[in-house]
Every structure is written in structure tokens, then in C-alpha cells.
Amino acid sequence: MALSDNAAAVQSNGWSSDPNAPVDVICGPLINFKNMDVTSSSSVWRGSILIVTKPGQRQPQLLLRQAGPVASNVTTNGSPASHSAVAIDSVRLYQDPQKVFWRFSISVTLQPYEARWEYSISDFQYADGSEVPSSWDFAVPSVSQSMRLMFHSCNGFSVGTDMDAWVGPNLWKDVLRVHAQKPFHAMIGGGDQLYNDGIRVDGPLKEWTAIGNPQKRRAHNFDNDLRARCDEYYYANYVRWYSIEPFKAANGRIPQINVWDDHDIIDGFGSYTDHFMRCSVFRGIGGVAFKYYCLFQHHIAPPKSTYTTDAPQTMHAVNGTAGADPRQLENTFVLEEKTPDDSWIIGERPGPYVEEKSRNLYMRLGKRIAFIGIDARTERTRHQVNYPDTYDLIFSRLESEVAAANGDIKHLIVLLGVPIAYPRLAWLENILSSPFIAPIRLLNKRFGFAGGLFNQFDGQVDLLDDLDDHYTARQHKKERRVFIQRLQEFSKAHSARVTILGGDVHLAAIGRFYSNPSLHIHSEHDPRYMVNVISSAITNKPPPKTVANLLARRNKLHHMDPSTDETLMDFFDRQPGGQEKSASWNKVTMPSRNYACITEIDAPVPSGNTASAPNGEASAFPLPADGHAPLHQGEAGAGSGHPAADGFSSSSAMPGGLDVAIRVEITPQDREGGTDGYAFSIPALAYVPSEADSRPHSRTRSLRPRSLRPQSRQSARPHSAVN
Incomplete structure (x- = not known):
């Protein structure tokens, strides 16, 4: 689309021809991981870097060079010429009279060693005068490594938070400290990467929110004027939050992988009553939020237009997206992507409240880890998380990718917006x-x-x-059970360990599914053993300790089906830094800001890939009576004394497994973001078919032998319950 005369310095292609003009940057750089191309002869890492500039800039150019191995004791045979900089031109994703989004697509070939890459952007300067680093750097794994991951969620503040008590995004300083010790190859955002709830408090929806009559509120129009004001709010809030240190520094150095959740739109989006969710204002802000989610969090071109009530063509999806509105396209350029991002698993039909199809993710995270990110917001209603056909698409893609990997994939990481192994309420x-x-x-x-x-x-x-x-809400119970059972079948079919990430609840915990102990299956051989790493929030305030203690008292043993039990794990063996966060008996929920580190254990795997105990005997750890006890050696050593608790050291007891550390803030008044760490290990899976695998899935309660039933416990150790 042509631009208006208010950008006289902009040619028809949208940028200045002056080669000496500075690049005035409003926001960025933001680096994303996209995917890996793995063949028998090579592996290629692919990503993108985004900047937002003022209009009238010349086309930005990025210089990329390898800075050598991450480890100082690694030598290479490369010549100096092989580390010379490569120039990469940007692609214009979106432009209007106020801003331009530019994307640099980058790809690097993995080396026999973990490599550090360095980039700079020619004539880069911040429009607000902020200091500009001479360059930014990021790390990629070696051709034989799996990625080292950082996981976070709830990176913002709820409306009404006491900002004197909860001082800024301090934990990102600890993220950068751990990253400096041992770099993360990617940071996974589990939703709520920022909080847009203020749109109804001090933004353009303030007057609408104040309407007392619910019927008038539902009937309120979302015309182009209100859309434009909401568009301005979402854009400005992204720029504000993504420019706050130390989050800003992490954005340029640790490649992101994101899915969205409600606060990326507005609190509770998708989970209010259906007749209210279908009101024009909710549908309108859903479209505007999706636009900036595409640009800032995924570096892809947004829809050409979003929903308004005075443009009928936008009120119903056309070919899976909102129809074009000439008013929204005036003086605006939107890139038409030639090929869709190959990390997407795109839903077959638009969501019920957003005129867009869901965007789920598949990525290869290095040599032995596959990743699935579930878009649990676009299709969400009060009675469903995702359409059944979307799950079919996800598992179909997963099967084809794992089959093409020829047995290399040993772990599947599944990202959800909310926990799935969590106490019932x-x-x-x-x-x-x-x-x-x-x-x-x-x-x-x-x-x-x-x-x-x-x-x-x-x-x-x-x-x-x-x-x-929550998946544990009664209306989601069946969907949850079927999803977990499909993951179990995948785990069996490919002897791949499934680990689930979930945030949202503003505290840390470790949930897990596992085979009913009556089946006598050790965790190393158990495809039902799936850990749910619950890490939340990295920035938002935690709930009161009374709520954490209440959840701990509700930590019952649940029977998901006759073969599968679930409960939270004893993990927090002491209070962080001696600061009282919860009751002394509460070892399962931690109400303090936190984030997680996930690292593949690179100790040599025993011959035949059979899981083994430290003494060399296969599955030597005794079977527990129930899930309130450690299920394997990696859980027996869980807590602050685990070797990986610092976030960068490694254990060696479970070769081929995963070390999981949760870094917990000691006090929110510490602007340096000091933390204590807790960790445990997840064993690799060496699946051995058993008679129990032939049992049909059922919703009936399993019957345990009397000797394996839980004995009387204190209130912090509730009895078992039917799911």
C-alpha cells in the first residue's frame, strides 16, 4: 500500500535512500528462535531479529559473525576468514505513519562445538537516546547437543499491584547471571509475556468498563475509532515493557519461543461466559492483541485488518483471518508472507472470539529434544481449551517429525499456558x-x-x-484426560520422555503423572511418568502464603485413570534465603517469584540406552508406596542440595535425562534479584512393554492392593481422590 505525504522522506518502497542516515530505533532488538533443519550431513539453526524504527529510515542491515566457541578450552580448525561478518538485509513486516517493524532472518550451521554468535546493526541508535551496546551475542548448541532452556511466565504486573513492594522485573538480572555462567540457547515464554489489563483502567476501555448495565456493556460497538485507540494502547504497552531493563537486555541475547495467554490480551479472555465473550469489544481487542502478538512475539506479519463493528467484512473470518478494511490499510503497509512459518501448526478454523486461526508450535530443540507449544487461548471458551481437530493436527505433525528424526528424539517438551498436574479446587x-x-x-x-x-x-x-x-476445572476434565493419554501413547510408541511446562498460577511447584504403583513400573521404564514443571511468576506478585498452604493441603493423590496417578512432588526442602514464604510443612508449593532452567544431562548413556542407578544396577531405586514419596533417584535428591540447583551446574546420576532447576526470589526488595535454587532430575525413558499396557483406558477408579493404599497422614498429605 502507498504511504501518505506525511512521510515525504519515504520512497514508494517505504524507506530512505540516504546511506548515511542513522537508524532511529524505538524498540529492539528482539531475537527469536524459529526452528532447526536437521539432515544426515548438517544441522542449521534458524532464527529472527526484530527492531521497530521510526518511519523514513533507510533499510536496516545486520552484521552477523561467529565469535568462536562458548567454552574457552575448545579449539577449532576454522580460519579467521570463516569468522568474518555476513551482511543480512531486513524485511519490512509492517509500517504505518508512526512506526516500522523490520525482521532480519538468520541461519547458522551448527558446529562440533557450542558456538557464540555476535551481531550488530549498522548506524543503530535509540530514538530516546539510550546507550547502545557495540554488539549483541547469542549461543547455539553444537551439532550433538540439545538446547539448554530457560522457562518463564507471568512477566508483568496485575492491575493494582503495590509497585513499592514488588520492584520491577528484577529476576531477569539473575537470568542474565546464570546465562553468563552457562548460556541458555532459548527462553520459553509460557504466556503473559506482558500484562495488557491496564487497557480497562487507564486506557481506552475505561469508559466501557464503567458502564453499569451488563446488557449495555455487551451491546457496545467497537468502531474504527475505538479500534485505533486500542491499537495505540497495545503498541505503546509493548514498547514500554520490552524496553525495560533488564528484560530488554535478555530480549537481545536469549532467543525467545512464545505462546500467548489471557493477559497478553486482557485478564480472563476466553473464560468468561460465552454470551459476554462474543460481545464486540472483546472480539475487537482480541484482534488488536493478536496483531501485536504476531509482530513482537513471533516476528511475522499481522493480519491486514482487525475486527470492527463498522466494517462488516472484518466481523467474520475470510480464509481464516479478518477481512480487509480499506480505512485500516490507509497509509499502511503489511507484508504478504510468501510461505508460512514452518514452526506453526495452524488450526483449521478461527477461534470463537478472535477472527484468527490458532498458532501452535513445533520446533526441534537441538539433537534429542522436540518441542510442542499449545496455543490454548485462540480457541478457548469456558468449556474447551482447544478444538479436537487441533489436537489431531498437533499429534499428526509430531508423529511425522519424530519419524523423520530416525530415533534421535529422546525428549518431548510440551508447553501449556496453565498447569495440568495441579491440585483440584x-x-x-x-x-x-x-x-x-x-x-x-x-x-x-x-x-x-x-x-x-x-x-x-x-x-x-x-x-x-x-x-x-485450569485443565483441572470440571468442564475441562475429559479434554485433559484424553490429551494426557495421547501423550502417553506417543511416549510408548517412541520411547521418548514427555515433560510439560506450565505457568499462570504465580507460584512454583512440580506436578507429575506416573503409573499406579500397583503396576510395579520403575520411572525409568514408565511412559506415564510425565513431570509438569510449574514456574510462575517471573515478575508478577505471588499469592499469599495462606493460598500456597491451602493448595498444599489439597495435594491429594488422584487417579486419572486405572493406570495413571498424579500428585505434586516434595521439592522445597527449605525456605529461600531463610525468608518465610510458606508453612514449614509445605514442601510442594512456593509462593515467590521464580523461573526454571532445563538442561539435558550429558553424562555418557549406558550401553543399550537402559536407564540405570548410580551403582550401575538398572532401576535399583525401590518402588514407592505412593506419589507422596520420591518415585526415583532423581527425585530422592530433589531440593536445594541437588547439584543443578544453581541453574548452571549438572548432575550425572541420570544420563540422558534432564536436570530441572527452579530459581526462587529471596526478597522482592532486592533490586539485584537474588535467588535460591532447587533442582531434581528427570530420567530418560527406556520403555519396556508390560502387561499393564494392554489395559483399556477407563474413567473408573482403579483398585489398589491394600498394602499399597496410602496410610493415614497429616493434613498436608491428603488421601487419594478420584479424578
Whole structure:
């Protein structure tokens, strides 16, 4: 599209011809990991770098060079010429009269050693005068390595947070310290990479939120003027948050992999009542949020237009995206991508409240790890997380990729927006949705009574949207069970260990699924053993310790099906830095800001890839009576004394497995982001078929031998429960 005369220095191609003009950068650089191309002869790492500039700039150019091995004791045979810089031109993704988004697509061939790469952007200067580093660098694994990962979620602040008590995104300083000791190859964002909830408090939806009549609020139009103001809000909030140190520094040095969640749009999006979610304002902001999610978090061109009520062509998806509105395209350029990003698994039909198809992810994370990221927001309603056909697409892609890997893939990491192995709160759901709440709701509507209990959108109890978000909510129970069972079948078919990442809940915990102990299957051979690493929040405030303790008391043994149990693991053996975060008996939930580190254990794998104990005997760890006890050697040593607790050291007890560390903030007043660490190890899977594998899946409760049933425990160790 042609640009208007207000950018006189811009030629028809959208940028200046002056080769000496500086590049005025508003935001960036942001580096992303895209995927790997793996063949029998070579492996290629592919990524992208994004910057946002003022209009009228010349086309930016990036210089990329290898800076040598990460380890100082590694020598190479490369000549100096092989480390000379390569010039990479940018591609213009999007431009309007206020800003231009530029993407540099980069690819590097993996070497026999872990390599550091360095890049700079010619004549780069920040528009606000901030200091510019001479260059940025990132690390890629060797051709025989799997990626070392950092996982985070909830990277922002809820509305009303006391900013004097919770001082900034301090934990990113600890991320950078650990990265300096042993670099992360990617950082995985599990949703809520920023919080856009302020749009209803001090943004363009403030007046709409204040409408007292729910019917008038639902019927409110989302015209082009309101869309433009919301567009400006989302863009400015991304620029503000992505420019805050030390998050800004991490963005340029650790390649990102992201899925979105509700706060990337607005709190609770997708989990309010259906008739309210279908209102024009929610559908409108869903489209605008998706636009900037595409640009900032995935470096891809956005839809040409987003939903408005005064452009009927945008109100229903056309070929899987909103129809074009000439007003939105005026003085605007949107790149038409020639080929879709090959990391996407794109849903077959648009979501119910966003006129876009879901974007799920598949990526190869180095030699032995595959990755699936589930877009659990685009298709979400109060009664579903994803369409059934979307799960079919995900597992079909996964099967084809693993088959093409010829047995190299030993781990599958699954990213979810919310935890899936987590204590039930059905009793609280029952209370908050019971008839007893109705009189209180009436008093709230007429007199404002108990105003903090009800949300400002659909008048329901405020906690209900959070509870309805959880896979353990009653309406998601069947979808959850079928999904886990499909992951189990994948694990069996490929002898690949499945590990799940989930955030959202503002505390840390380790959930796990595992075979019912009556089946006598050791974890090293158990395809049902799947850990759910729950790491949240890296920036937002945690819940009160009373809530963490309540969840710990609800940590029952659950029977998902006759063969599969689940519960949280004892993990937090002491309080971080001596600061009391929860009750002394609570070893399973940690209400403090945190993030996770995941590293493949590179100790030599025993011959035949059979899992072994430290003494060399296969599966020597005794079978536990139930899941409140350690399930294997890697859990027996869990906690602050584990070798990997510092986030960069490695253990060696479970070769071919994964070390998982959770770094926990000691005090939010420490601007340096000091942490304590806790860690455990996940064994590689050496699947051995057993008679139990022939059991059909069932929703009925399994019957354990009396000797294996849990004995009477204190309140922190609840009895088993039917899922």
C-alpha cells in the first residue's frame, strides 16, 4: 500500500535512500528462535531479529559473525576468514505513519562445538537516546547437543499491584547471571509475556468498563475509532515493557519461543461466559492483541485488518483471518508472507472470539529434544481449551517429525499456558457458582456490596475465570484426560520422555503423572511418568502464603485413570534465603517469584540406552508406596542440595535425562534479584512393554492392593481422590 505525504522522506518502497542516515530505533532488538533443519550431513539453526524504527529510515542491515566457541578450552580448525561478518538485509513486516517493524532472518550451521554468535546493526541508535551496546551475542548448541532452556511466565504486573513492594522485573538480572555462567540457547515464554489489563483502567476501555448495565456493556460497538485507540494502547504497552531493563537486555541475547495467554490480551479472555465473550469489544481487542502478538512475539506479519463493528467484512473470518478494511490499510503497509512459518501448526478454523486461526508450535530443540507449544487461548471458551481437530493436527505433525528424526528424539517438551498436574479446587468452584452467591451478587449490583469479589466484565465472581482456565476445572476434565493419554501413547510408541511446562498460577511447584504403583513400573521404564514443571511468576506478585498452604493441603493423590496417578512432588526442602514464604510443612508449593532452567544431562548413556542407578544396577531405586514419596533417584535428591540447583551446574546420576532447576526470589526488595535454587532430575525413558499396557483406558477408579493404599497422614498429605 502507498504511504501518505506525511512521510515525504519515504520512497514508494517505504524507506530512505540516504546511506548515511542513522537508524532511529524505538524498540529492539528482539531475537527469536524459529526452528532447526536437521539432515544426515548438517544441522542449521534458524532464527529472527526484530527492531521497530521510526518511519523514513533507510533499510536496516545486520552484521552477523561467529565469535568462536562458548567454552574457552575448545579449539577449532576454522580460519579467521570463516569468522568474518555476513551482511543480512531486513524485511519490512509492517509500517504505518508512526512506526516500522523490520525482521532480519538468520541461519547458522551448527558446529562440533557450542558456538557464540555476535551481531550488530549498522548506524543503530535509540530514538530516546539510550546507550547502545557495540554488539549483541547469542549461543547455539553444537551439532550433538540439545538446547539448554530457560522457562518463564507471568512477566508483568496485575492491575493494582503495590509497585513499592514488588520492584520491577528484577529476576531477569539473575537470568542474565546464570546465562553468563552457562548460556541458555532459548527462553520459553509460557504466556503473559506482558500484562495488557491496564487497557480497562487507564486506557481506552475505561469508559466501557464503567458502564453499569451488563446488557449495555455487551451491546457496545467497537468502531474504527475505538479500534485505533486500542491499537495505540497495545503498541505503546509493548514498547514500554520490552524496553525495560533488564528484560530488554535478555530480549537481545536469549532467543525467545512464545505462546500467548489471557493477559497478553486482557485478564480472563476466553473464560468468561460465552454470551459476554462474543460481545464486540472483546472480539475487537482480541484482534488488536493478536496483531501485536504476531509482530513482537513471533516476528511475522499481522493480519491486514482487525475486527470492527463498522466494517462488516472484518466481523467474520475470510480464509481464516479478518477481512480487509480499506480505512485500516490507509497509509499502511503489511507484508504478504510468501510461505508460512514452518514452526506453526495452524488450526483449521478461527477461534470463537478472535477472527484468527490458532498458532501452535513445533520446533526441534537441538539433537534429542522436540518441542510442542499449545496455543490454548485462540480457541478457548469456558468449556474447551482447544478444538479436537487441533489436537489431531498437533499429534499428526509430531508423529511425522519424530519419524523423520530416525530415533534421535529422546525428549518431548510440551508447553501449556496453565498447569495440568495441579491440585483440584472443585469445592471452591462449587461455592462460587452456587445459589448462595446470588443474593450477594444482587447486593453488589444495586449497592456495590463486596465489590472486590465480582469482576467488572460479566458480573461473575472474579475468581471463577481463573478457576475455569485450569485443565483441572470440571468442564475441562475429559479434554485433559484424553490429551494426557495421547501423550502417553506417543511416549510408548517412541520411547521418548514427555515433560510439560506450565505457568499462570504465580507460584512454583512440580506436578507429575506416573503409573499406579500397583503396576510395579520403575520411572525409568514408565511412559506415564510425565513431570509438569510449574514456574510462575517471573515478575508478577505471588499469592499469599495462606493460598500456597491451602493448595498444599489439597495435594491429594488422584487417579486419572486405572493406570495413571498424579500428585505434586516434595521439592522445597527449605525456605529461600531463610525468608518465610510458606508453612514449614509445605514442601510442594512456593509462593515467590521464580523461573526454571532445563538442561539435558550429558553424562555418557549406558550401553543399550537402559536407564540405570548410580551403582550401575538398572532401576535399583525401590518402588514407592505412593506419589507422596520420591518415585526415583532423581527425585530422592530433589531440593536445594541437588547439584543443578544453581541453574548452571549438572548432575550425572541420570544420563540422558534432564536436570530441572527452579530459581526462587529471596526478597522482592532486592533490586539485584537474588535467588535460591532447587533442582531434581528427570530420567530418560527406556520403555519396556508390560502387561499393564494392554489395559483399556477407563474413567473408573482403579483398585489398589491394600498394602499399597496410602496410610493415614497429616493434613498436608491428603488421601487419594478420584479424578
